[in-house]
Amino acid sequence: MERSAGSRRRSRRTRPVLGGAMALLAAGALTVTGLTGSAQAADVNNARNAGFESGLAGWTCSGGSGATVSSPVHGGTSALKATPAGQDNARCTQTVAVKPNSAYTLSSWVQGGYAYLGVSGTGTTDVSTWTPGSTAWTRLSTGFTTGANTTSVTVYTHGWYGQAAYYADDVAVTGPDGGGGEEPGPVVPGAPAGLAAGAATTTSVALSWNAVSGATGYTVYRDGVKTTTSAGTSATVTGLAADTAYQFSVSATNAAGESVRSAAISARTAKPNGGPGPVTTVPKHAVTGYWQNFDNGATVQKLSDVPANYDIIAVSFADATPTPGAVTFNLDSAGLNGYTDAQFRADIKAKQAAGKNVIISVGGEKGTVAVNNDASATAFANSVYALIQDYGFNGVDIDLENGLNATYMTKALRQLSSQAGPSLVITMAPQTIDMQSTSGEYFKTALNIKDILTVVNMQYYNSGSMLGCDGKVYSQGSVDFLTALACIQLEGGLDASQVGIGVPASTRSAGSGYVAPSVVNAALDCLTRGTGCGSFKPARTYPALRGAMTWSTNWDATAGNAWSNAVGPHVHGLP
Known part of the structure; x- marks a missing residue:
């Protein structure tokens, strides 16, 4: 049905030729083979929030392209999902503290669309590696050495224009301790999204919502008052009056505190006769x-x-x-x-x-x-x-x-x-x-x-x-x-x-x-x-x-x- 006239055209971006890129990456890999030094037993992972268990803490993603998800994950309960859009290739970066004149191994597990893993600012030869995408978790790995005056590098992941979202998890920058790899403590989670009402009886309403990265529990509010808690992403609120509308919202909690509440939704309990609303009959014609x-x-x-x-x-x-x-x-x-x-x-x-x-x-x-x-x-x-x-x-x-x-x-x-x-x-x-x-x-x-x-x-x-x-x-x-x-x-x-x-x-x-x-x-x-x-x-x-x-x-x-x-x-x- 019409509100007003209007139309749009979408432009298409041509996929770049990747053969040259693969050749350069292969050359980079040959250079890495000759690096001096190797990861020792005392080596540590210098990346912070490497498994995205604290949301995007420590990471910066271009154009708001990144988010944490609870599925799929390689380890723990969270992973990064980054979605290329338009001129943005969904680049997510972290500045990692390193030691000068040292050898490091850079790795990550990836899944989904085109996924790139690389490092810049090494003071020597910056390197990267990539995969054209996979339906299962795939490990990307490369190596680099730092220059005489290098105390930090930029580690990045990104996808490719016009391609599907990619997932990344368990990023590692393994080598001598640069002094900045300590994991941050938990942060207050974000507000839950996707709150929806399900089946209702005369005395109860079932609710569900999307998981929030880093949350360990959830609190449900009825008409602004705390009514129940849940360890998962659903709850049934009981003790309600029949044929009555209520406002519900939910917050996420963890050791750091409680999130702001979600957008409220309205749901009505069933009528005493079990009907969802007035029952009228559509006439024959x-x-x-x-x-x-x-x-x-x-x-x-x-x-x-x-x-x-x-x-x-x-x-x-x-x-x-x-x-x-x-x-x-x-x-x-x-x-x-x-x-x-x-x-x-x-x-x-x-x-x-x-x-x-x-x-x-x-x-x-x-x-x-x-x-x-x-x-x-x-x-x-x-x-x-x-x-x-x-x-x-x-x-x-x-x-x-x-x-x-x-x-x-x-x-x-x-x-x-x-x-x-x-x-x-x-x-x-x-x-x-x-x-x-x-x-x-x-x-x-x-x-x-x-x-x-x-x-x-x-x-x-x-x-x-x-x-x-x-x-x-x-x-x-x-x-x-x-x-x-x-x-x-x-x-x-x-x-x-x-x-x-x-x-x-x-x-x-x-x-x-x-x-x-x-x-x-x-x-x-x-x-x-x-x-x-x-x-x-x-x-x-x-x-x-x-x-x-x-x-x-x-x-x-x-x-x-x-x-x-x-x-x-x-x-x-x-x-």
Whole structure:
């Protein structure tokens, strides 16, 4: 769904020729072979925080490219992860104290993308070594001698432009004690990230978060008050009241002290009947409208302003968070003329009391939510469920217009369904290209969750001409375009009750593809009754067709609610 127009181009950096570099490194290795002196039993590791057990203490990484992680690690509980980006090769350095006129061995274990290990400022010949990447830990090692006046050197690791992140662990500068290799004591850990709510009962909420390097424990706060501790990255807070929203945060602790608290999240305990929120029923034939949580020139509305002709109201949009896959919701009170959070919540309940379903939409034209692995799938499910508990939403709408992974979105929605129960409303708003074939990721997702899917309201706009189910090309803005493309979904495996027609509410609400409400009604009649068709007439009728959708209730209001006044009663009068 559109907020505003815009596009970006990305430039590509050419990978450098590495053959010359390897030859130079080989030459360096030959020079090292002739070094005088060798590591003795009394030699020490002069690197500080060599295993990154104290975070990045003692290390400096360019452009904020470095971080410590708990997996994978070679030794201990932490390792360095450094990610090249743009013109930055993720260089991490440490100044190491050494003795003059001495021989040292430099080594490190690495994994992942291209990884370089080297030393500069030796006073003699600076050396380095590298590997083009590996899926297992690989040891890099080289040697150097210091000059007559050298008392410190710079040890570094880095990756390569456009390559994947690399990991490094157990760095060693082995040789005579330079006097600066003593390990620093523990430092106060950073705040935990990725706090998310999981399953909730009438008296408890399960929480989880990401591990923090150097932490030995965690403290959980409920509404600002310490409530429990945990040695791991999860906890269940008990003794709560049913159907009540709470604020939770978590801090990390170790011998040095306690971190600042994480960003707070809200989670609601279950209702006494076990439901995640008000249970309403989507009617056999339903009208879906997207409600804008922003001002883009359309009429600014409160939820209470949305006409009664709409059966499903999709709140647009949830916002991405720094945790991959996770979302949150931030009411744009300023952009909505002072619409308060309390009014918004009360309006949700009022709509539901009137038999309407209010759901949270994820994505939109500029949505950046990515669910492409198990962790992000779980983060998505947990965060959407937390919003359902907090606001009482009836479900979720998937409107991801920048790519979708069927495998992991399926996992995410099934996890969410298992948490929320059978009353969960799941809608989708794919673009026309996404539903041209059952091999497309969107289409596969819809078929994968057919047993829990409510409706797919494909966007029949901003697409130009497309193929219909008869293999012919149809231009947008016509009855044939709506019916022949709907036929692909109807004959491709979706139930008729899971197919809806998505169109713009006015000429201003989309770049192209607007059709008059009378054309929408004709397409509905063609598909359900076999009347009102254009040149394309489906081989059979689909009386259970769910209905129609529009972007948006705000643009509909800008045009005097002409769309919902015409299409709404027609949908509700279908057989």
